[in-house]
Amino acid sequence: EAQVTQNPRYLITVTGKKLTVTCSQNMNHEYMSWYRQDPGLGLRQIYYSMNVEVTDKGDVPEGYKVSRKEKRNFPLILESPSPNQTSLYFCASSPLGPEDTQYFGPGTRLTVL
Amino acid sequence: AQSVAQPEDQVNVAEGNPLTVKCTYSVSGNPYLFWYVQYPNRGLQFLLKYITGDNLVKGSYGFEAEFNKSQTSFHLKKPSALVSDSALYFCAVSDNTGFQKLVFGTGTRLLVSP
Numbered sequence: 001e002a003q004v005t006q007n008p009r010y011l012i013t014v015t016g017k018k019l020t021v022t023c024s025q026n027m028n029h030e031y032m033s034w035y036r037q038d039p040g041l042g043l044r045q046i047y048y049s050m051n052v053e054v055t056d057k058g059d060v061p062e063g064y065k066v067s068r069k070e071k072r073n074f075p076l077i078l079e080s081p082s083p084n085q086t087s088l089y090f091c092a093s094s095p096l097g098p099e100d101t102q103y104f105g106p107g108t109r110l111t112v113l
Numbered sequence: 114a115q116s117v118a119q120p121e122d123q124v125n126v127a128e129g130n131p132l133t134v135k136c137t138y139s140v141s142g143n144p145y146l147f148w149y150v151q152y153p154n155r156g157l158q159f160l161l162k163y164i165t166g167d168n169l170v171k172g173s174y175g176f177e178a179e180f181n182k183s184q185t186s187f188h189l190k191k192p193s194a195l196v197s198d199s200a201l202y203f204c205a206v207s208d209n210t211g212f213q214k215l216v217f218g219t220g221t222r223l224l225v226s227p
Contacts, residue, residue: 040122041219042119048214050213056213059216092157104156
């Protein structure tokens with residue numbers, strides 16, 4: 001089944017404890033991206049990647065890192081999480097770029113205490 | 114820079130009535146426009162998109178959207194609403210200028226009453 005998977009689905013952590021949210025797609029898509037969803041703010045793009053080893057900042061990259069060492073994986077790294085990063089996170093992929101239909105993962109609900 | 118506005122936080126409609134969810138956009142080049150839907154505790158699902166061609170785009174579940182270049186709008190419509198259409202709807206835009214970002218609106222909650 002074609003899908004985007006994210007792990008973990010739920011995470012409660014404490015300020016400053018490094019964490020990684022994994023994202024994997026099995027559709028051989030070139031474009032992958034991370035979004036955060038907050039009430040009243042909609043979805044905001046954190047980082048995106050056009051291909052392996054090619055990443056760029058979205059609209060809200062502060063406090064996040066990403067890497068794209070393999071085509072299928074696009075992990076989101078929070079080196080020192082803070083409470084303002086408490087949010088619902090979505091990974092998405094598409095065949096070529098933002099002009100294509102995006103396929104979203106199920107989401108990761110992160111709480112930073 | 115691209116931007117999207119969804120002016121209504123919530124739209125209420127009775128089942129069987131037509132519905133409209135509004136979206137306006139701003140881009141530098143030619144727009145690529147999308148509607149996505151989010152059901153409770155689920156990820157986002159694609160509904161429809163406009164890239165080029167016919168201004169009226171038909172999508173999943175009986176939804177359609179009309180691209181209006183002069184008004185820079187891309188309103189989502191359905192002739193007859195169902196209770197099961199109740200969800201959160203997002204408009205999104207990118208363009209053909211080479212910027213590889215996709216910008217989403219703040220979302221509109223659609224509530225269809227029986």
